Amino acid sequence: MDYFKTLRNNNKICSRTISEDHSRLFCSDFSIRFVLSGSEAYNLGRRNLSIYPDSFIVLNKGAQYSTNVVSDIPVQSFSINFDQKYVDDFVDGWRIDDNKLLSDVGSESKQSFEFKETIYPFQGDIMYNIFHLKNQLDNGLKDEMLINEYLHHCLINYFRIYDEEILMKAEKLNFLSPITKTEILRRLNLAKEYLCSNYNQNISLDELAKYSGLSITHLLRTFKQAFNLSPHQYLTAIRLRRARLLLKSTDYSINEVVSLVGFECPSSFIRLFRTNYNITPLKYRQIA
Amino acid sequence: MRLRYTTAFADDIEKQISFYTEKLGFKVADKKFLYNDSECPVLYTSSLDLFLIVANPGENSNSASYIILNTYDCLNDYHTLKLAGVCFNKEPQYLPMGLAAEFFDPGNNRVLLLEERNYNKS
Numbered sequence: 338m339d340y341f342k343t344l345r346n347n348n349k350i351c352s353r354t355i356s357e358d359h360s361r362l363f364c365s366d367f368s369i370r371f372v373l374s375g376s377e378a379y380n381l382g383r384r385n386l387s388i389y390p391d392s393f394i395v396l397n398k399g400a401q402y403s404t405n406v407v408s409d410i411p412v413q414s415f416s417i418n419f420d421q422k423y424v425d426d427f428v429d430g431w432r433i434d435d436n437k438l439l440s441d442v443g444s445e446s447k448q449s450f451e452f453k454e455t456i457y458p459f460q461g462d463i464m465y466n467i468f469h470l471k472n473q474l475d476n477g478l479k480d481e482m483l484i485n486e487y488l489h490h491c492l493i494n495y496f497r498i499y500d501e502e503i504l505m506k507a508e509k510l511n512f513l514s515p516i517t518k519t520e521i522l523r524r525l526n527l528a529k530e531y532l533c534s535n536y537n538q539n540i541s542l543d544e545l546a547k548y549s550g551l552s553i554t555h556l557l558r559t560f561k562q563a564f565n566l567s568p569h570q571y572l573t574a575i576r577l578r579r580a581r582l583l584l585k586s587t588d589y590s591i592n593e594v595v596s597l598v599g600f601e602c603p604s605s606f607i608r609l610f611r612t613n614y615n616i617t618p619l620k621y622r623q624i625a
Numbered sequence: 626m627r628l629r630y631t632t633a634f635a636d637d638i639e640k641q642i643s644f645y646t647e648k649l650g651f652k653v654a655d656k657k658f659l660y661n662d663s664e665c666p667v668l669y670t671s672s673l674d675l676f677l678i679v680a681n682p683g684e685n686s687n688s689a690s691y692i693i694l695n696t697y698d699c700l701n702d703y704h705t706l707k708l709a710g711v712c713f714n715k716e717p718q719y720l721p722m723g724l725a726a727e728f729f730d731p732g733n734n735r736v737l738l739l740e741e742r743n744y745n746k747s
Contacts (some may be wrong), residue, residue, distance in 0.1 A: 462719060465742055469698045483704045490700060490717070 338475045343473065345481060347420035347530055348488055354411045360409050364400040366418040367392060367452070367496060371459060371467060375412030378405040378534075384527070385536040386456055391578050393459045395495070397451045410587075415471055419487060422455055426457055453503050455526045456533050463494035506563040516620060524549045525563050528556060532568065534573045539597035542568065576600060585625040627676060629666070629679045632690050634682040635732030641679050642666055644731050649675065649694070670694075679732075690734040699724040699740035706738070 341351045350364070370377075372388045379386045380403045388394050396402060398421060406412050406566060459467075470487040480483060506525075507518040528549035532540065546553045546566055560568050576598040585593045592603055600606040610618045634643035645651040651668040659665045659680055668677040682688040703717050714743045715727035723742035730736055730741045 461744055462724065462742065465724070465740075466700070469700065473698075473701065480704075482699065499708055501662050 340474065342484075344472070344484060345521070346423055346485065347425055348485070349418040350470075350474065350484070351416045351418075352414070354413050354476065355406050355410050356408055358404060359405040361403040362401075364396040364398060364402065364418075366420060367424050368396045368400075368416055368418045369491065370396065370414065370416040373410045373471070375406070375410055377412055377414055379403070380405070381454055386462055386530050388456065389533075389579060390582055392456045392533060393463075394405060394454065394456055395452050400454060415467065417491060419488070420494070421607075422497050423488075424492070427489070427490065431493075431496060449577060452499060453523075453526065456530050457495075457502055457504075461494070463491060463498065464601055466490050466494060494534050495599050510559060510562050521559050522550075522563060524551050528560060528568065529571070533575055536572060536579060537597060539599075540572065540612055542574055544545045572599075573595040573609060574613075577610060580610065580618070581614070581621065582625075594618070630676050630678050631692065632678045633668075633692060633730060633732055633734050634680055634688045634690060635730075636681065636686075637731065638666065638679055638681060642668070645677065645679070646705060648711055660735075684715055685718050689732070691737070692730075692734055693737045693739050696715055696740050697737055699712045699726060 339353045341353075344350075347366075350620075358376075370379075370388065371390075371393045374385050378390045379388065381396075381400065386394060408421075466487055470484070472493070473483070473487070478494055481516050497536060503522065506523040507515075510518045510521050512518050512521065528545055528551070531545060531548050542556070546556045549556060551559070557567065560566075560571070564571055566574065580598045581592050583589055587594075589597065590608065591607070593604045595601075595606045600609075607618060610616075610621070618623075632652050633641060633645070638689075645668055645698045646653065647668075652669055653666055654676060655667045656664045657667055657678070659678060660683075663681060663683075664676045665680045668679065675680045679694070699717050703713065706715065706728070713726050715725075716722065717724050717726040720739075723740045725737050725739040727735060727737050744747075
């Protein structure tokens with residue numbers, strides 16, 4: 338269902354279904370963007386990021402970006418733009434409640450408050466809350482107090498994800514200097530984005546290292562420290578997740594799914610799927 | 626053996642029944658003699674497997690229950706109940722089992738409004 342809603346506090350919610358779209362845009366507010374079916378490509382400077390239903394992206398106020406959708410099946414996107422004052426008030430409250438978090442974010446002033454514009458996992462509480470909100474809006478919810486209750490919790494969920502995905506991962510890196518940790522994590526996030534966006538291609542370690550600006554040795558060592566997985570294991574996990582999405586939401590045959598997500602051999606895909614999810618792909622499709 | 630009844634204690638039975646039926650949407654199923662001398666209203670929600678007995682604590686005036694109500698959407702029900710005048714002592718917060726808010730009923734029983742979430746699902 339498509340709609341664009343501006344609340345009295347200037348928070349905005351947009352739900353749209355698109356098959357083809359090429360837009361060059363400027364982000365006027367802090368924004369969290371989801372794709373509930375299909376995929377949407379974002380171009381941020383030199384980076385190309387593809388968002389799938391298992392991930393989301395945030396854009397800071399003032400971000401310049403372009404989006405690209407070319408899809409046979411309709412792409413369902415859902416985004417929330419938070420008014421700057423709403424975010425500032427939230428951050429103030431968050432710091433008072435839990436000042437262990439976000440210690441490195443916007444410490445100089447509210448104006449410098451910026452999140453890392455990268456791919457985050459769409460799972461857990463944020464997924465439940467977004468689906469509830471969308472379900473309510475699709476059914477005509479007009480009560481702005483309740484809508485803002487969902488938005489408030491969406492920010493709580495995002496801040497926790499930010500803490501896990503950025504602050505805690507930087508902390509896990511074996512470097513003494515906080516500046517080095519931040520810079521290495523920035524490069525590792527480039528590698529992560531590359532894997533998430535090109536998961537169905539043959540990706541060599543050499544090109545991954547070159548894209549992220551790290552040597553192969555450095556990439557292998559630090560990637561494992563931050564994500565607890567090697568780049569290859571991380572790529573396999575993405576492929577299996579995306580295969581699960583295809584099994585659940587399309588009629589593609591197993592062989593087609595295998596090649597669409599970048600596996601070469603159906604038998605190794607089935608083995609990996611069963612090892613990870615304790616169920617075969619066919620059985621998963623039947624119960625999904 | 627199976628769990629059949631749980632109890633919401635209350636000094637003022639009528640006030641307690643009004644709270645559960647008007648604010649929380651329970652229905653009165655029946656009345657039963659839990660003890661020899663006191664007839665207790667029996668309430669239910671959607672399930673007829675588990676009933677809530679509203680009972681006077683009698684001599685055990687400190688008795689109170691901890692009742693967990695399951696909800697599909699905690700934020701929605703929290704908002705609806707707040708508008709209906711229910712005072713929450715704990716706003717919705719994230720627990721290992723899901724999202725939950727807490728209030729006390731007129732009989733001072735703790736009631737947890739819990740939306741169970743499967744965090745292993747991605």
